[in-house]
Amino acid sequence: MDFFKRHFFVALSAVLGLIIIAYVGARGNLQLVFGVVVPYMAALIFVEGLVYRVIQWARSPVPFRIPTTAAQGRSLPWIKRDLGEKLDNPADTPHLIGRMALEVFAFRSLFRNLRTELVKDPDNPEGARLIHWSYKWLWLGAIAFHYAFLVVILRHLRFFTEPTMGFVLMLDKVDGFFQFFTPAVYLSGVVLVAAVGYLLFRRITNPTVRYISLAADYFPLLLILGIGITGILMRYFFKTDIVAVKELAIGLATLHPKLPANLSSLFYIHLFLVCVLFAYFPFSKLMHAPGVFMSPTRNMVCNNRWVMHVNPWNYPVKFHSYAEYEDKFREPMIEAGIPVEKEQ
Amino acid sequence: MADYKNEFGLFAERPKVEKKLFDRNKVIAGLVIFIVMITIPLWQNLGKIVAAPVPSLDTPVIKKLAEKDKKCVMPKEWMRANHMQMLVDWRDNVVRTKEPNVTISRGREFVAPDGKQYLASLTNTCMECHSNKVEFCDKCHNYAAIAPNCWGCHLETGKKMAEAK
Known part of the structure; x- marks a missing residue:
């Protein structure tokens, strides 16, 4: 087995194994475990793990500003900076907030993604030419995936609140705007699965990306793909009793868990995969979600040129100043004819 | 390894990095916002017991x-x-x-x-x-x-x- 197969098939068999575990559990009268115990444990692990890791990160000092060289920093007054440069290399807090907002809401740094390729070029003596070109597909796939997932999660709030919050109802209407199929197809579900599919496809087919992909990269993608597909199957094809689903969910949310009898195995598979995703979150690369707020190259004003930043763990170095040096070597220096600042 | 020898042959102490939460207020505010946001269903349903609907056949x-x-x-x-x-x-x-x-x-x-x-x-x-x-x-x-x-x-x-x- 080569590197790719090992990492890809470990992740794939992990997801399939989880599906089998949930199926066996749902069939084997372990509904209480998979419907109540596992969701509560997953929620606890998610919150506790996430808070723990954020606190651990915050305990590391970041003494210096790290201006990335994407834009002209603030300099002499006659060096012009347009808004883009001010946002990419912010000199004050409002622009810093702008940069963070662009990063969080629009994935600014992915938008800068470049692709480097050898293209055929008959005019070139070597027959090929190296080009760097702006490659937006990754950005598009990522942003489609993230926003679709957000909408899907917010839509699921209808199971956890009673009465359902108004904005969830509105989201529901907008998402099912094109009323085709029964029940109306949610665009976010389709976009979610398509975008995750693209991201997985890219990871597998692009040799350079495949080379740096590990099981920990494939696993979340496959897991989310599994969640999306089970959800879509459950909504459109193998229908489950939605009122029973809400009974279970609202029972969990009101801390009075109740286990309705007629929930399908498919529902338990879906729920278990979601629980695994939440429990896995704090241990994985998915921590980029809180991490983006704590990334030192993004969240600090680039004021190196006019504010002094002191390293908190600087050694208390005993300086050997020039005056001391001259005191020590004055006579040999005068003998050798080296100019000194003080004759005596 | 208590001491560090620099190029002058003088001794300096080992670096001491403070063990503290940097940007404490911002980090804690962020975490509080996060926790409140994801527990909105809990707050909204606090103390409620929601009964399952029973469609009435009484016509x-x-x-x-x-x-x-x-x-x-x-x-x-x-x-x-x-x-x-x-x-x-x-x-x-x-x-x-x-x-x-x-x-x-x-x-x-x-x-x-x-x-x-x-x-x-x-x-x-x-x-x-x-x-x-x-x-x-x-x-x-x-x-x-x-x-x-x-x-x-x-x-x-x-x-x-x-x-x-």
């Missing part, structure tokens, strides 16, 4: 039915999961499908598994018995936050009667 027509006739066109469990599909199929048959052999009823017959024939109609068949939309349909639809578009065209029987008068 004059159902009351009048003999005990053996008190059944839906399909079994109850099947209807729970699939009634929306059935209604849409009925609609498509009636409104869109041209069936050359059917002249009068235009595909409006529905034959139940027990052989009984019904008129495929929401207003005339379903709501004949279930005339209490608010107590029957809306109970579960509101509970599961579903807004079916039936009611864009179909009126409740009660309302229709009132308007007719």
Whole structure:
């Protein structure tokens, strides 16, 4: 087995194994475990793990500003900076907030993604030419995936609140705007699965990306793909009793868990995969979600040129100043004819 | 390794990095916002016990039915999961499908598994018995936050009667 197969098939068999575990559990009268115990444990692990890791990160000092060289920093007054440069290399807090907002809401740094390729070029003596070109597909796939997932999660709030919050109802209407199929197809579900599919496809087919992909990269993608597909199957094809689903969910949310009898195995598979995703979150690369707020190259004003930043763990170095040096070597220096600042 | 020797041969202490939470206020504020946001359902439902909806079968027509006739066109469990599909199929048959052999009823017959024939109609068949939309349909639809578009065209029987008068 080569590197790719090992990492890809470990992740794939992990997801399939989880599906089998949930199926066996749902069939084997372990509904209480998979419907109540596992969701509560997953929620606890998610919150506790996430808070723990954020606190651990915050305990590391970041003494210096790290201006990335994407834009002209603030300099002499006659060096012009347009808004883009001010946002990419912010000199004050409002622009810093702008940069963070662009990063969080629009994935600014992915938008800068470049692709480097050898293209055929008959005019070139070597027959090929190296080009760097702006490659937006990754950005598009990522942003489609993230926003679709957000909408899907917010839509699921209808199971956890009673009465359902108004904005969830509105989201529901907008998402099912094109009323085709029964029940109306949610665009976010389709976009979610398509975008995750693209991201997985890219990871597998692009040799350079495949080379740096590990099981920990494939696993979340496959897991989310599994969640999306089970959800879509459950909504459109193998229908489950939605009122029973809400009974279970609202029972969990009101801390009075109740286990309705007629929930399908498919529902338990879906729920278990979601629980695994939440429990896995704090241990994985998915921590980029809180991490983006704590990334030192993004969240600090680039004021190196006019504010002094002191390293908190600087050694208390005993300086050997020039005056001391001259005191020590004055006579040999005068003998050798080296100019000194003080004759005596 | 208590001491560090620098290029002057002088001794300096090992670096001491403070063990503290840097940017404490911002980090804690961020975490609090995160926790409050993801626990909104808990706060919203705090202390509530939400009972499952029980659609009411208490209508004059159902009351009048003999005990053996008190059944839906399909079994109850099947209807729970699939009634929306059935209604849409009925609609498509009636409104869109041209069936050359059917002249009068235009595909409006529905034959139940027990052989009984019904008129495929929401207003005339379903709501004949279930005339209490608010107590029957809306109970579960509101509970599961579903807004079916039936009611864009179909009126409740009660309302229709009132308007007719």
